Amino acid sequence: MPHTRHTERHFTAGETVRDIVIGMSDGLTVPFALAAGLTGAIDHVGIIVTAGLAEIAAGSIAMGLGGYLAAKSAAEHYAKEREREKREVVEIPDEEKREVAQVFHSYGLSHEESAPIVEALSKQPKKWVDFMMRFELGLEKPDPKRAFVSAFTIAASYVAGGLIPLAPYIVAVYVKQLSVATALLLSVAVTLIALFVFGFIKGRYTGTRPMRSALQTALIGSIAAGAAFLIARLIS
Amino acid sequence: MPHTRHTERHFTAGETVRDIVIGMSDGLTVPFALAAGLTGAIDHVGIIVTAGLAEIAAGSIAMGLGGYLAAKSAAEHYAKEREREKREVVEIPDEEKREVAQVFHSYGLSHEESAPIVEALSKQPKKWVDFMMRFELGLEKPDPKRAFVSAFTIAASYVAGGLIPLAPYIVAVYVKQLSVATALLLSVAVTLIALFVFGFIKGRYTGTRPMRSALQTALIGSIAAGAAFLIARLIS
Numbered sequence: 001m002p003h004t005r006h007t008e009r010h011f012t013a014g015e016t017v018r019d020i021v022i023g024m025s026d027g028l029t030v031p032f033a034l035a036a037g038l039t040g041a042i043d044h045v046g047i048i049v050t051a052g053l054a055e056i057a058a059g060s061i062a063m064g065l066g067g068y069l070a071a072k073s074a075a076e077h078y079a080k081e082r083e084r085e086k087r088e089v090v091e092i093p094d095e096e097k098r099e100v101a102q103v104f105h106s107y108g109l110s111h112e113e114s115a116p117i118v119e120a121l122s123k124q125p126k127k128w129v130d131f132m133m134r135f136e137l138g139l140e141k142p143d144p145k146r147a148f149v150s151a152f153t154i155a156a157s158y159v160a161g162g163l164i165p166l167a168p169y170i171v172a173v174y175v176k177q178l179s180v181a182t183a184l185l186l187s188v189a190v191t192l193i194a195l196f197v198f199g200f201i202k203g204r205y206t207g208t209r210p211m212r213s214a215l216q217t218a219l220i221g222s223i224a225a226g227a228a229f230l231i232a233r234l235i236s
Numbered sequence: 237m238p239h240t241r242h243t244e245r246h247f248t249a250g251e252t253v254r255d256i257v258i259g260m261s262d263g264l265t266v267p268f269a270l271a272a273g274l275t276g277a278i279d280h281v282g283i284i285v286t287a288g289l290a291e292i293a294a295g296s297i298a299m300g301l302g303g304y305l306a307a308k309s310a311a312e313h314y315a316k317e318r319e320r321e322k323r324e325v326v327e328i329p330d331e332e333k334r335e336v337a338q339v340f341h342s343y344g345l346s347h348e349e350s351a352p353i354v355e356a357l358s359k360q361p362k363k364w365v366d367f368m369m370r371f372e373l374g375l376e377k378p379d380p381k382r383a384f385v386s387a388f389t390i391a392a393s394y395v396a397g398g399l400i401p402l403a404p405y406i407v408a409v410y411v412k413q414l415s416v417a418t419a420l421l422l423s424v425a426v427t428l429i430a431l432f433v434f435g436f437i438k439g440r441y442t443g444t445r446p447m448r449s450a451l452q453t454a455l456i457g458s459i460a461a462g463a464a465f466l467i468a469r470l471i472s
Contacts, residue, residue, distance in 0.1 A: 026298055030266075033294030034287065041286045050277045050472050051270065051287045054464040058269030061460040062262055069452050073444045080443070104353065108363040113356040117340065120349040127344040135371065207316075208309045216305050224297040228290040236286050 015146065017205050019153035023063060024198055027161025029221045031055050032191045035165055037228025039184040041236030045172045048180070052169065056162035064155030071147035078139055085132045089125050096132065097122055103135050161198075165191040188225070195221045251382065253441050255389035259299060260434055263397025265457045267291050268427045271401055273464025275420040277472030281408045284416070288405065292398035300391030307383035314375055321368045325361050332368065333358055339371050397434075401427040424461070431457045 031052050038048045089096050097118050104114035121128045133139050168186035172178040195218040203213025267288050274284045325332050333354050340350035357364045369375050404422035408414040431454040439449025 025302060029298040029302070030291070030294045033298070034270075034291050037290030037294065038287055041290075042283060046472070047278060047283060050468050051274055053471060054273030054277075054468040055266070055270050055291060057467045058266045058273065058460045058464040061463055062265040062269070062456060065456045065459060066261060066265070069456065073442065073449075077443050107357065107367050108360045109353060109356050113352055116349055117345060117353050120345050121343065124344045131343050138376070140374070206309065207313050213309075220298060220301045220305065223301060224294045227297055228294040231293045232286050232290045235289060236282070 014205075015150065016153060019150050020157045021202050021206070022067075023060070023154035023157025024161040025202075025217070026059060026063065027056070027158035028164060028191060028195055028198060029161075029224050030059055031162035032165035032187065032221055033224040033228040035169055035187060036184060036225040037232040039180055040229040041232035043180055045169055045180050045183060048183075049166060049169050049173055052162070052166040056159055056166070059162070060155040060158040063158055064151040067154050068147050068151035071142065071150060075142045075147070078133070078142055081137060081139060082129060082133055085129045085137075086125075089122075089128050089132070093122060096128070099136055100128075100131065161194075164194045191221060191225075192218055250441075251386065252389060255386050256393045257438050257442070258303075259296070259390035259393025260397040261438075261453070262295060262299065263292070263394035264400060264427060264431055264434060265397075265460050266295055267398035268401035268423065268457055269461040269464040271405055271423060272420060272461040273468040275416055276465040277468035279416055281405055281416050281419060284419075285402060285405050285409055288398070288402040292395055292402070295398070296391040296394040299394055300387040303390050304383050304387035307378065307386060311378045311383070314369070314378055317373060317375060318365060318369055321365045321373075322361075325358075325364050325368070329358060332364070335368065335372055336364075397430075400430045427457060427461075428454055 034055050035048050035052045038051055042048060085096075100118045100121060101111055101114050104117070105111070121131055133141070165187045168178070168183040168190065169180075172180065172183040196214045199214035199217025200210045202208075202217065203210035206213070270291050271284050271288045274287055278284060321332075336354045336357060337347055337350050340353070341347070357367055369377070401423045404414070404419040404426065405416075408416065408419040432450045435450035435453025436446045438444075438453065439446035442449070444452075
């Protein structure tokens with residue numbers, strides 16, 4: 001089937017990959033920047049770990065639960081608009097036909113050229129409604145079952161990402177020979193490597209050049225951490 | 237113009253409103269939860285303010301800069317796919333015509349019904365490419381100039397949102413009579429009110445019932461703050 005092969009070349013990111021990318025981008029960046037920032041102000045590794053874990057809890061819940069409720073709202077919005085279109089193709093079919101013709105008109109087709117398709121659509125109300133949702137309103141049908149899985153994937157990726165920069169600080173709580181300054185250096189090293197690898201993989205899945213995506217991702221983390229470090233040092 | 241009036245009823249959120257919602261949702265939630273969490277573990281208001289401001293810096297940069305680069309990537313991805321479609325309508329027009337027919341076929345139209353529109357489109361290569369971008373690939377043309385404004389709006393909204401829960405702690409740094417516990421109570425009070433008002437307004441713009449949006453937004457903030465508080469208390 002040449003058609004399938006052809007569309008596959010346009011493939012970018014699956015939904016699970018997208019959720020992992022969303023969660024891990026922020027998870028690797030914000031806890032890293034917070035821990036680095038606090039190291040500029042506080043010489044107590046226990047407080048940095050506490051703040052880091054509190055941030056991971058807050059950030060993962062805010063992203064996961066926020067994403068879950070946003071997805072539920074989007075599904076309800078879609079259902080509501082669909083009901084409206086369903087009513088309208090019955091109650092004001094001529095107006096709706098004009099809207100279909102209008103969609104084609106915006107692609108340069110005359111009324112005469114689009115008339116057959118408008119008539120054909122109007123004979124199949126269900127398909128007609130599908131058409132209006134997609135082409136007039138630009139709404140894709142959301143999958144309500146995905147909301148929970150999506151929320152969990154985002155939150156888990158945030159936690160997984162956030163534990164990487166915190167790991168050296170957590171070790172430093174137990175290994176007294178490891179100073180806070182050394183923990184910061186180790187955290188910067190492992191997180192930059194993780195951001196780089198993550199950015200590279202992200203680039204492969206999202207269609208950006210992997211090397212460029214790797215450098216950009218590492219850069220965002222570095223700028224965020226640098227700014228947090230400066231602010232914490234300035235006010236402490 | 238009845239058509240314009242009709243589509244306006246479907247209007248949901250403008251792009252600037254959407255950016256403010258994105259930034260402020262997280263800005264009101266995560267710094268709030270972090271400050272509340274740290275209050276469960278640390279009795280030093282200066283450290284809480286330092287951590288809160290470091291988080292605001294890190295979070296706003298991660299969101300703003302991350303959003304900016306994502307928008308740039310999306311614009312490049314669109315341009316690349318458009319170039320490909322532009323080449324294909326010239327090099328393999330029959331294959332591309334089959335793809336247009338395939339789009340209409342998925343809406344229940346026979347080959348005969350869609351043939352006139354396929355022919356009409358194929359006579360206007362630019363419109364044809366537009367059609368393929370939107371209807372075959374489902375890609376909307378991104379506005380590259382919006383990337384910077386969008387990033388700035390998101391970051392500024394994050395900062396504005398984040399300063400609300402921190403304000404009582406900042407006051408407590410200067411007003412020695414204000415204890416950390418009182419600052420926490422004030423922070424919870426002002427932030428819950430802010431989340432509620434923000435959720436209400438967000439609901440009005442996004443089509444969710446305002447009262448329900450208000451309660452959901454306040455709930456996410458409360459759960460995130462409660463989790464951060466518990467984790468910080470458990471490990472400290």
